[in-house]
Every structure is written in C-alpha cells, then in structure tokens.
Amino acid sequence: MKLIFEKSVPGRRGVMPRASDVPTTAEIAPSLLRDAPAELPELSELDVVRHFTNLSEQNFGVDTGFYPLGSCTMKYNPKIAERVARHEGFSLLHPALAQLPGGQKLTQGALGVMHETDRFLREICGMARFTMQPMAGANGELTGVLILAAYHRARGNDDKRVILIPDSAHGTNPASAALAGYDVKTIGSDEDGLMDLDALKAAIGPHVAGCMLTCPNTLGLFNPHVKEICDAVHSVDGLVYYDGANLNALLGRCKPGDLGFDVVHVNLHKTFATPHGGGGPGAGPVGVCEKLVEYLPVPWIIKNGDEQFGLDWDHPDSIGKIAAYHGSFGVVLRAYAYMLRLGRQGMLDVSEAAVLNANYVREKLKSHYALPFAQVCKHECVFSASRQAQAGATAMDIAKALIDRGFHPPTVYFPLIVEEALMVEPTETESKATLDEFITAMIEIAELAETDPDQLTAAPVTTPVRRLDETLAARNPDLGV
C-alpha cells in the first residue's frame, strides 16, 4: 500500500488548530526557528482515516482469530477496560496535579486505582508491596535487578557481580541483567526441560548476586525443585527474581512469594488482559518481599489514617525513579478493571482453563509433532518441527501455512534449547471448537510436510504480501522515507 507521504497533496489540510484568541504574537528570532516546516503529509481527515483503516485491514489481532503466540498470553482484551480507560476523569489528568499542595485530594480516584491494584497483586503473588512504575516486563526486570543491586550495595556485597539465568530464559532476562551492570552465567537445562539443579548448585558461590527464573519456564513446565533453587541462592545471600511472563498458569494456584522469590514482575498486558497494541504499551509492576520494600521506587501510593490515598516519598533507600511519575497508569487502570471483573473465582477459572487448553493441544498433536518433553504442561507447550524439517518443511514453513488457514502462528524458534521450536499458548479464552480447528489444521500441515512440502514452503499465499526478504532489509536498511 502507498505510504501516507506518497498520498500527500500540497495545500491539503486535515485537522486545523483553533484560531488564536489572544492579541499577542510571539516574536522568536529566526536563528531559533527551523528553516522550513517539517515535511509532514498534507491530507484531509478522510484521507488519513482511510489510510490507517486500510492498513488495519492488513493486520491480525486476537479479535480477528486464534493467536497462540507462546509466552505472550494473547487472551481476549475485555472491552469494558477500553471504555473505562477513556473516562476523561482519568485520561485528562496531569500526573503533577497529585504533587501540588492539595492535589492529592483531587486525584483520589487515580491514586485509589493504583493502591487497589497493588493490593490485588500482593495477594496474587504473595509479595509485600508493588510499584506500578515499570512500563513493560523488561523495564520491570531492570527495576528488579536495580533493587537487587541496591540491596547488595547496602550490605557491602561488592563482589557479587554474577546473575544466574537458565538457557531457556527469554532474551530480556540476560539483557536486563547486563543493563544493570551484571555479568550473566547461563545454567543449562536437564533432560526434563527444567533448570539443571546440579548445574545450579555448582554455580552457587560468593560471586552470585542472584538468579532470574520464569516459572513455569518457557517450555511451559513447572519446576518442582523451585524452592530448592531459591534456598540455594539465598544460602549465599543472593536474591531470586521471578519473571512473571507465565503467571497465567499459576493464578490462585501458587504464589511466587511462597516459592521463595524475593522480587517479582507481572506483565499486565499478558496475565491481566490489557491489549498488546501491536508492540505495546504494556506495564510490568514489580513486587518485593518485606526486606526489600525500602528499595522500591518513589513515591509509594499509600492510604492515610483518614482513609485518603496519598503519595509517600519518605524512603531514603529507594532506588529513585523508574518512570517520570507513576508509570503507565492507563494500562494499570485496564488491568484493575479486569481484576475486579474476575475476582477470586474468575482467576482460578483462568489458570484452570489455560492449563487445560494447553494440555488438550499437547495431547492431540503429540503424535504428529515431536514433543521434547512429554509431561503434563502448564499454560503453554513446545513442540519441535524436527520431523517435518527433515521432510522439507521447517517451523517457519508451518507458521506460514497456518497464516493461510486463518490462524496466527505460535511462537517459532523459541526457546532456543528446542530445535525448530513451536511454542503454543492457547490461553483460557479460546473454546474447544477453536482449538479443534487449529489441531485439524496442524495435522493437515504435518501431513503436507511429508507429502507435499513445497506447498508449505510457498506459503503464505493468501496474504497482502508474500514472504519478505529480511536479508535485504538488514543489509541495506531503509528505515524511513
């Protein structure tokens, strides 16, 4: 489709600012002004709306069809959350208002939402207090590692420079550790797909500052030794970080705090159903155990004696500020609406259905695709397309063939420890009928891999574009016009 700049017609106007109602004209010296206006498109409002509407039709969202992207928890985004987020009482609120004298009285609704979300998350995760400031999961990871660093600095643990991370971890884990100045030691997985306990214990030593774990892990497997792992790390005064990307499997069943985790992040755009937005915005609130609360970013959202919500800055050991104000409040607000809607039983229903759906797919496809780990999984399962790849159709080809059949593909080639990985996370909002359709398509594709792999390597054929030359894109980057 033509670029919006290519549709531009000189002189055409779209939205025009209001006329001035003041007699003054600002006089700014030419040396402070740009030579010419920015070359933005010149279009009518209809031109713009039509352009982006047509672009949207080339997209695929959860509302379009099944989107089993493993590790992302592409569950249905409740529309009530969208309505609630658009109340002008929330959207038109400048965050600095709460910090003016008398401003807290005028922001009780917003402060209340954050305070109550903190309380929900504490109970769900078994942690002492949460901050809403982190603006994504990875931002939460960095926040958590900065808290870990502050803890060690306070205790004079200057030799602790290493963080242990499993080889199955999402790339953000080591990237976050490195961004906070730590070295990463990778711990391998055992033949059951879990972190190798012996390897972990061997890696424990005085230089270990902590360990980052996802539980269930990125293979969708719950590690029954998780408490032992936490104990081992604690034995050298290390801290254990819980990457909450897979929390959907554990809602109401298991609390990270009970497992021994010291710091936790939660992905509101995964477990708590806020929209993925085509790449965000998300939010990654971070919770800590009691001994770490003083390191949390400021301000805290508290409830005063007179039942009023307020901001509390009096925490001299705080790591400081992760966000300019309170983080992505609009995302927290949507998650809060979802938590209210679900309540206790709703969350138990989520984890039960998420795990049921993943095991249903696992069982039904295990004779068609290699299943590296055969045990009951949690909310996602990982297949290997190794058999199909040998026959001439890779995980990528399978993904493209699924697109032609009206599905968004699962995650491919992650985690790295499974060859030709296909990571399927159905989520709890999908029906048996949808899963059966997906299973049927996957079986058909598995058969085609044996009988006519060329059909798969040619896919997709039903999309606005065919397979794209990514090598060319990286070699001669064209990032804008």
Next chain:
Amino acid sequence: MPFVPHTLEDKQRMLAEIGLGSEDLFGDIPGPLRARSFDLPDGCSEQQVAARLRALSMQNGTCLPCFLGGGIYDHYSPAAVDAILTRSEFYTAYTPYQPERSQGTLQAIYEYQSAICRLTGLDVSNASLYDGGTALFEAALTAMRVTRRRRIVVDASVNALWREMLATYTANLEAELVTVAHAGGRADRDAIAEAVDDNTAAVLCQNPSFFGCLDDLSDVAETAHSAKALLIVATYPIALGIVKTPGEMGADIAVGEGQCLGLPMAFGGPWLGFMAATKKCMRKMPGRMAGRTVDADGNEGFVLTLQAREQHIRREKATSNICTNQGLCALGAVVYLSLLGKQGLADLARLNADLGAYARQKLTAGAASLKFPDAPVFNEFVLQLPAKADAVAGDLLGRGIAAGIPLGRWDPDMDDCLLVAVTESRTAAEIDAYADALEDVL
C-alpha cells in the same frame, strides 16, 4: 466465568479426550508449594465494574484549567486519533513477528519512523521507547557504545524528572554522570566546555529547556564534536512545528516525550519515548525498527529489521533489553502528525507560542516576574514569585487553577519559582482568570 468459554461439559469432555482428571492439571505442583489461601474479593459483573470505575473517575479534578507542563502537556487530541487506535486489528495484535500478516502495524511503524526523522531533522528513528526519560537514558548508552567512552555531561536545564531517572538507571553502570549548572535556564557554554574531556561520550541538552527557554545549540554541538563526543538534544515535538531542529543544530541524537502528539496525559501514561539519530548511530541504537524490503514477488513490504541489535538475538550483548515498547502510542503519534500535517503543526506551534507570550505578559503584570527574562520561550516559562511557589500553587489550586509546577523540589534556590505551561487547550479567558487570581493570592 468471565471470558472463559468452557461449560462444565466442555471441560469434562476435553479432559476425557486427553485422559486426564482435573486434579492432574496442577498435579505437578507439590502440595507444600500450593497457595494455602487466595483471599480476593468476588468478581463483579461488567455493569458493576463500569459503575465502580465511573465513580472513581469522577473523583479526579480534571475540570481545572491545567497550566502544568514539565514534559507532559494538555494538548488537544483530535477524535480521529482514537478512532484509529480503537481498531482492534491494531490494538489486539502484538509484535509483527509474522510480517506477511502484520503489514498494517509494520507500515505504520515505518511511517512513524519517517515522521520522527522529518520532525527532528535526523536520519533514522526507532519504533519507540517507553517515555522521554528512558529515551534519554538509552541515548546516553548509545553514545557510550558509539564512542566507547563512559562520561556523560548533563546540562541542568534538561528535564529534572528525567535527570532523576538517569541517576536511577545508571547507578550500577560504569558511567560517570556529571551535571553542569545551567545559565539563565539554558546551557552554560563555559561550564560545558570545561566539563567535556576526552572521556566524554556525550553532552545532554534540551531545547526548549525544562524551563521553557529556547536556544540554538549549534555551538554546543561543535564543542562536543571537537572532543569527539556526541550531542544529544531532548526536544518537544509540538515546538518542532516552528523551532530549530536538533538535526539543524548538529545534534547526533534527538530524544523526547511524544505524549504531546495526541496521547492522553492519563496520570502517568502510557506515553511515548522517541529517538532519532544520525546514520552513524543506527546500528548501535536500541529498540525495534521497521524496514522496507520486497517480497518473493518483488512487491514492496515491511519487516522488523536490524534485529541483531536486540535482546531476543543478542541477549546480554543487546543494545537494550526493550521488547514490548509503546507500539500503539507510536501509531497514535503518526496519525496525529498526519492529521495536523505540515501546515497544521506549524500553525499549532505558532498558536502555542502566541498563547505563551500572552500568558507571560498577563502573569507578570503584577507582583510576579520572569525568572529568566532574557530567554526567548516557546509555550512554557518560569514565573518568579514574591512568596514560596508551593504555597502559591496550593492557593491557586484551591481557587480551581492548576497553576504550574513548583521548582523548589529540584533546586532550593528556586523555591519561589513556578513552571507554567500554556497550550491551545487554554483560552484567553482562562489565562486572564489566572492572572486575576494570582494577583489576589500574592
């Protein structure tokens, strides 16, 4: 069961078909590790949730004229922006890992990147970062990678909140953050020249500054470049409708807060960090990037590219840890910029500047004066009061005006100063009423 479609029969049938009992689903969690309690309130109907949140929204004071700025501004967002953002093909999608079925998102990102470059006068942009503060941090890291140096010189007229964030984010890194006092609300050339040495990766400045002052930082660019350091300029997109661009000043990297481009203030976000840079910095930049290429039939298409910089490929060696960014917010920004267009943004910037000039005049007609009288401004300025700014702001709030941000929190010598922002959302009548109330209070 809200949102879970299974009936009891569905569940039983599915379990039977796969030979599991419901107790098997969580059988892998050892008993001692299971939650002993799960103490949450009962769920509410959608209607109850709607009522509860509506009531909470009405407990916030959004009917006051807002003269608060400091990087976040009460600009008017045209209705067409949200109309596009509520298209579920955009907002219920995720990262375009399967580009053939995500050309909508990818082309929109490409257009956003193009628009940011045209706005800032630089060569390449990424697909977004979280906000202005994290964009500033990421820019500092980029400069450190490009120059292989560790020292960052920060002008104190850069956004005070972002400077606090910078301290938090760099606390554990081998980075030397040196803050240099400003001069009259703008970069102090002598102080910067003295601070820049051959270990300096970058100089960080802002235009318009945190205090609203306008400047031409071209000479600061020369100072930085002569020491082989980079110049990073934080800037304000609406101002760039008329104001000199970071590119025109010789900056290497431009960053800032894109909330002003049609996104709600929403008490903290979600907002939009933008970053644009010279071509030389491209491969060391953080964040996702959409690139144009061709498909198997030779037709034009868009893909995520230069992914070898990113965490999913490079892990601890990545340029950043960023994964989920502010995709939908970037879409909002490019829609906004397209709706306003070339002339519209220039007109809007003019209007803001005129309103700023009017407010400066009216608010200093009485006992208040300008803290930086010699500095040209855009739409934001610092009022100096014959009283503590906190108290004055509190009084004015009691009279229904969100008058400005008291600056004493960051600089005790400025505890009589109020940062006042004026946008097209403020009418002449509101500015006049503010001036009258100010006189009453002082």
